[in-house]
Amino acid sequence: MTATPDTVHQAVRQEVTARGDALWDVARRLHADPEYAFAEHRAAALLSGELERAGFAVERGVAGMPTAFTARSGRGRPAVALLMEYDALPGLGHACGHNLIAAAGLGAALAVAAALPAEKTAGSVLAVGTPAEEGGGGKAVEVEAGVFDDVDAALMFHPGVYSWARAPLTAQVQYRVAFHGRAAHPTGNPTEGIDALAGLVELFNVLAVLGRRLPEGSHVQGIVTHGGTATNIVPEYAEGLFGLRAATTAALEDLTERLRVCADGVAAATGTTAEVERATVRYEHFRDSEVLSERFAAHLARAGVPLAPPTPGVYLGSSDIGNVSTRVPAIHPFVAIMGEDGSDHTPEFAEAAASPRAREVLIAATEALACTAADVLLSGALREEAWARHRAM
Numbered sequence: 001m002t003a004t005p006d007t008v009h010q011a012v013r014q015e016v017t018a019r020g021d022a023l024w025d026v027a028r029r030l031h032a033d034p035e036y037a038f039a040e041h042r043a044a045a046l047l048s049g050e051l052e053r054a055g056f057a058v059e060r061g062v063a064g065m066p067t068a069f070t071a072r073s074g075r076g077r078p079a080v081a082l083l084m085e086y087d088a089l090p091g092l093g094h095a096c097g098h099n100l101i102a103a104a105g106l107g108a109a110l111a112v113a114a115a116l117p118a119e120k121t122a123g124s125v126l127a128v129g130t131p132a133e134e135g136g137g138g139k140a141v142e143v144e145a146g147v148f149d150d151v152d153a154a155l156m157f158h159p160g161v162y163s164w165a166r167a168p169l170t171a172q173v174q175y176r177v178a179f180h181g182r183a184a185h186p187t188g189n190p191t192e193g194i195d196a197l198a199g200l201v202e203l204f205n206v207l208a209v210l211g212r213r214l215p216e217g218s219h220v221q222g223i224v225t226h227g228g229t230a231t232n233i234v235p236e237y238a239e240g241l242f243g244l245r246a247a248t249t250a251a252l253e254d255l256t257e258r259l260r261v262c263a264d265g266v267a268a269a270t271g272t273t274a275e276v277e278r279a280t281v282r283y284e285h286f287r288d289s290e291v292l293s294e295r296f297a298a299h300l301a302r303a304g305v306p307l308a309p310p311t312p313g314v315y316l317g318s319s320d321i322g323n324v325s326t327r328v329p330a331i332h333p334f335v336a337i338m339g340e341d342g343s344d345h346t347p348e349f350a351e352a353a354a355s356p357r358a359r360e361v362l363i364a365a366t367e368a369l370a371c372t373a374a375d376v377l378l379s380g381a382l383r384e385e386a387w388a389r390h391r392a393m
């Protein structure tokens with residue numbers, strides 16, 4: 001069932017090996033110069049510049065985002081996309097290891113384009129720079145702008161504390177809930193006042209009760225963003241921000257509806273009015289393309305890195321790769337760069353993202369991504385199976 005001759009995989013691996021030092025240099029330069037969501041100007045310039053030098057046709061500022069870009073080698077379908085994240089975390093630097101995601105996507109795109117020259121292969125290799133994964137959801141914006149419309153597969157890997165073939169990534173969105181009441185002096189004319197903050201506090205109480213009967217994976221976390229201006233004024237305005245999370249996008253829609261019902265019910269009970277408004281891009285849950293993630297795992301196993309299925313019942317955060325995976329077959333495997341007692345978004349993880357182990361993982365993951373990309377381009381049967389399963393999800 002090997003769709004691609006081993007000679008092609010060998011050629012792809014050689015192209016990655018030849019670029020090993022250069023890719024590690026890119027990963028380290030990004031690590032040493034962290035930039036944040038939608039402001040990753042130097043990272044986008046570095047990566048798109050490397051692709052341009054290799055003959056890719058680069059388009060900058062795609063989907064209305066200055067730090068998003070695409071780079072294409074070849075033409076038309078079939079098309080395989082290699083995704084590059086490059087945003088860091090304020091105060092923590094590259095504590096999510098996106099410097100490695102960027103270098104791996106770059107390396108895989110360069111290697112597969114070099115190993116499969118256009119005259120021998122129909123189709124295209126598309127490298128996609130995807131800003132603001134940590135907040136803002138660049139991929140979600142790109143999906144809406146049609147960046148993935150003519151793509152057969154979207155491939156990336158994420159460094160982690162686990163080595164998992166697929167990522168149990170949840171759906172997530174934030175909502176702003178505002179309560180409007182009427183200001184009054186709390187002792188002078190208390191009956192005139194309608195306490196907007198009381199409405200907001202009551203919403204927290206109602207949501208705590210709701211939380212007990214939510215399905216596994218569903219969760220609401222709220223904070224108060226405005227709670228009044230002075231203790232001698234009944235608050236006429238109060239506002240909270242609520243993070244909603246669920247195992248599936250459908251469950252998230254259900255949870256959103258419940259938030260609305262709770263807010264309206266509390267408003268009716270407290271004499272306030274409530275406004276419920278989406279505050280962020282909605283991250284959809286991740287749908288793994290099993291046929292492609294199995295390919296990736298098999299290629300990675302050859303480098304001596306085995307991947308396991310995720311631990312049942314463990315949900316990780318959310319990612320905008322979920323929105324891509326709703327449109328096209330996609331993979332987002334995790335490859336460990338530190339032990340399971342660690343965690344991403346910590347100073348220790350940031351350190352691990354520039355460690356000798358990170359370098360080994362980078363090269364192994366780049367090879368596996370590039371070999372999987374070659375399989376997508378060369379095997380019509382693989383693409384058909386990936387699409388058939390995608391449509392059935």
Ligand SMILES: [Zn+2]
Pocket residue numbers: 095096134344345
């Ligand atoms: Zn992260």
Ligand SMILES: [Zn+2]
Pocket residue numbers: 096097098133158
């Ligand atoms: Zn991340």
